[in-house]
Amino acid sequence: MENNLLPAEKQRVSEARKVTWIGFFVNLVLSVGKILAGFWGRSSAMIADGVHSLSDFVTDLIVIIFIGISSKGKDENHQYGHGKFxxxxxxxxxxxxxxxxxxxxxxxxxxxxxxxxxKAIGRPSAIALWAALISIVVKEGLYWYTVIVGRRIDSPAVIANGWHHRSDALSSIGTLIGISGAMFLGDKWHILDPLASIVVSVFIFGVAYKLALPSIQELLEESLPAEVEKRIGELVMNVPGVKAFHHLRTxxxxxxxxxxxxxxxxxxxSIVEAHDIATQVEQTMRRTFGDQTQTNVHVEPYYPKDGF
Incomplete structure (x- = not known):
């Protein structure tokens, strides 16, 4: 399947899988460690934090599976390729x-x-506190590594997975605050531990919304941003031989x-000359927006009286 990919696309798939596998094994260690620390340290916030890390396994596997499928070219059932995967x-x-x-x-x-x-809420112990600190450092580092790679290879799924790491870091910050308050402010403040988990959930809802909206818009065939369409129009009009354009859809x-x-x-x-102009439009789009840009050009005769 991947032998048919362009060299650049093979490299993209390779980098996406590498960063995701690294995240996968880091999450394995963190998830087990945080859940155990939550039980031993009597911290509901840390157990919730560990479950959050556990969910990263699922998303890592999704990225590993789908990134390869999305890079396939056209086939009989997917004439525009598999990018939607x-x-x-x-x-x-x-x-x-x-x-x-x-x-x-x-x-x-x-x-x-x-x-x-x-119902009494137990006082968390130091092991839960240390687990939160370690999680913050590791997951924030993993976030930056993943997002940098995702932006370089232009992969929304990898970037989304990076934000999943960031949400885990935010979760651990809230957990750290809650555990610290419950440990050092006395028995009346043990409630800070579950309150911290509630605050963290709100942050995670926000991250989920920011990721869901653009993906849903794309699946619903929303047009490219207005500034991108304006740029396309400018590029087309700079191609020698193009008198006008219309019916732009993206x-x-x-x-x-x-x-x-x-x-x-x-x-x-001649038809040959018109075809050459259309080819130049296609090449211009690929040079500007990437080698895999798909441009469908319909050529029409220019009549000044048409107003085009």
Whole structure:
């Protein structure tokens, strides 16, 4: 399957999988460590934090599977390629974050409710505190590494996975604050531990929303941003032989731009010349927006009286 990919696309897939596998094994160690620290350290916030890290396994696997599929070229059933698979993976990651956030919110609310009805909340111990500190440092570092790679290879799914790491770091910051307060401010403040998990869930909801919105917009075939379409128009009009253009339609397929456009050329030139102009338009789009940009050009004769 991947033998048919362009060299640049093979490199992109390789880098995406490398950074995701690294995240996968880091999450393995952190998840087990945080859940154990939560049980041993009597911290509901740390257990919730560990479950959050555990959810990263699912998203890592999604990226590893879908990034290879999305890089496939056209086939009989996918005439525009498989880029939407990566967009779909991003949406799944965002939905996973929504589920994780809701689970943490629910658990925290139940614990707070029970505490107001007489159930004692245990004082967390130092092991939970140290687990939170280690998690913050490791997951923030993993966030920057993943996002930098994702931006370099222009992979929404990898960037989304990086934000999943960041959400875990935010979760651990809230956990750290809650555990610290519960440990050092006395018995009345043990409730800070579950309250911290509630605050963290709100942050995670926000991250999930930021990831979900653009992926849903792309799956619903939303046009490229207005500034990009303006740039396309400028580039087309700079191609020698193009008199005018209209019916510009755009969309994204993963990281690939798809552009449909009608251009008007001198009605007296030959079919060969008109075809060459259309080819120059296609090449201009690929040079500007990437080798995999798909441009469909319809050529029409130019009549000044048409107003085009």
């Amino acid at each position: 990566e967009t779909f993976a991003t949406m799944i990651i965002s939905f996973a974050l929504f589920i994780v956030a809701f689970g943490i919110l629910w658990n925290g609310c139940v614990t707070v409710y029970e505490s107001f009805h007489g 969309r994204k397929n993963g990281h690939v731009f798809i552009i449909d456009i009608h251009i008007k050329v001198d009605k007296n030139i």
